[in-house]
Amino acid sequence: MSKTMTIDPVTRIEGHLAIETHLEGDQVTAAKVAGRMYRGFELLLIGRHPVDAARITQRICGICHEVHGIAASIALEDLYGLKPSSNGLILRELILGLHLVTDHLFHFYQLTIPDYIDFTQLQRYRGQDDRVRKLDRLFRGSAGTFAGTKITDAPNDTALTVEMGLAYIEAIAVRKTAGSGLASLGGKVPFCHAILPGGLTTGITSDLLMNYANALDKTTDFVQRYYLPQTLALAGHFGQYFNMGQSHGNFYGNGAFTLLKEPLYTAGVMRAGGQREPAHFAGAEEVIDASFLDAAGKPDHEKAGAYSWVKAMLYDGAPMEVGPLARLAVNRNHDFMKMLKPFNQSAIRSSVMTRILARAYEAQALCRYLRELLPSYQLEQPTINALDMLAKPTGTGQGMSIAARGALNHQVTAQDGKVTGYRLQVPSAWNFGPTVKGQLGTVEEALIGTRVQAEPAKGASGSDSIEIGRIVRSFDPCLACAIH
């Protein structure tokens, strides 16, 4: 028997997303991924001073809150022909890296584990820890938000549920500390205003660096003691998710964190067959056939054949998966492959669980990288090579960087000091793009073949599949970025 199942809205993500699936029996045979909110950032920037893009594109997304400011600054440096100060580059990596870690923590604890852990088991707790009772009270006191969905395949394990619950709350506290570290350097989060082309405006002092180091240490401690072990525990309980949510198998990643002798990531592509090659910018192509945009890039919500506000992204004509997993795959990271071994994974493949583990692995690797990078900061050297704001450049600038969710490119075009064009190629557009040229979008492909529970979960009033939710969330959707 065939039927249609729609999840609209998908919650616990960034943005407005609807997933429509077609089922034959209990198996997904067709899927449509639709982004449902548009603002028009690329058009809103036209006519403005180029440097304003560093502040305005930052606001594309409040979860990936530092990545666009950084990518825009790199693009503007290219446009103006400005070389950033070496301290400025270090500070930028310190901000980007710690921000990515906080982003991953939020994704795992607040957005992901409510799909896997049944927090009503907290009510069975009989121990002495008041924090657990407080947490139970918090969940019950806001029952409309934190109750009502029964996870039928959740581990029946009070101790594990209590650990995960405490980490759910502790992750927020650790992010607060990390936020203080980021604010020491950049003024405040979300949206560090100190990030400008050429470096960072802040007068960096030794005590500010100590604040940052302290925040980094506490974050590292949480990652090592809770985040990493708990993702492994989750993978142990949900082994079937190593075989679910597989995309086409093509990965694309930009280079980033390149200041140390051993860079964390170099740009590259890995094809479904396993062959790896360096990435070239010209390979990336935006296709708007199925998007509510006309040929001039203006919104057209009545366009025939369109079903999403997201543009499709192709690389050499093929859809690609981006994100921490893709970055690790194209760089053939041996440490991460070792981490997958106990789960009978001999290679880095696309799946729900490898995406979750890749984020945790990356968080730990970033913490190590940043700790090693910190001492290279030169206290008496400039934080910024300031730009002449009165210069009136004509030309184009590229800003290649990364976000928590994958490869990020900004491209600014200017004429006599005014923006004439701005192109944003954003991670979630790679992952959440629609079907074009006969090829399913990355997440659409990942949904095909999924077997869903025939009956809706108890307590759910509609046919909202938990399996589909898990697959979609494993890509860490950010629709505000994808559409912008």
Place this chain on the structure above:
Amino acid sequence: MLTRRKFLKKCRDISLLMCGSTLLTRSLAEGFMQLVKDPPPIAFIHAQNCMGCTTSMLYGNDYDFFDLLSHIGGLEVHPALSFSQGTTYIDNLKKIADQGNYLLVIEGSIPAKPREACYLGKDPLFNVLAGYAAKARMVISSGSCASHGGIPASGGNQTGALSVADYLKLQKVEVPQLLIPGCPAHPDHLMGSIAYIAATGKVPPLKKDSQLPAEYFNELLHNRCSRFQHFTQDMFVEDYAKDKDNCLLKKGCRGPITPSDCPVRRWNQRTSVCVESNTPCIGCMSPLWPFDSDLYLETSQVEDLPWSKMKEKVGNRR
């Protein structure tokens, strides 16, 4: 056990935390006593937003969103935190709205043309938001997009983006409103206001002729800036690389036209604030944000803030 004495002390602490004064102790105490019986349900709706305002609350300043919830509870709907999804989620939102008397917090602007530029479930948000707002005890616009239109309404305004107030006026919905502008909203500004409403059942005292909480927006940022002294002595930042302490007015600072207590309240566990990182206030809490004029040019070249007049105006303040 919580004794009466301890309880009143806790109320005083919260009053200090929220307002920097003990003035509210009594009304907070009465409010929290009511709350035990009657927590106000809170629902969040995301319009054309970026989720920066929610992220801001989650980072918090001294206290974060979960601290607030463990004190006042009642969060019934939040798109980024709710465990439910799809129709279950929408049904829950409808149920809370139908019960009435709830706090509706809106993040983001509302597109009027095309309405299809933002959905809530299967409906364009424009078509259904008025129904939810009409049933609310109060509508809080969190952030500059909801408060004033913000970035989506800037430039050519590609989607006919409206502020919540303009949208509700158009839809002829009359409901008490509170504006918490900011890009993003300051966590204290939003959560302090929610705590005040929850505790007293009243709207926080408002700035004259506005819907802004007076506590946070009565003064211009410039007047409370730690670099004000440099301003009065004509000491200005010329080169970001060399000057780290001077007034940022000549770098385009919008402090003199932006109502906010940012410089004294500070951000992220009171660690810092934009101006302290040696970068001008970009006026993200101003109704003019993100401005038609260039953000980083010397004020004399900025159309909406002539430098000569600015100096005169600010020099003669009070």
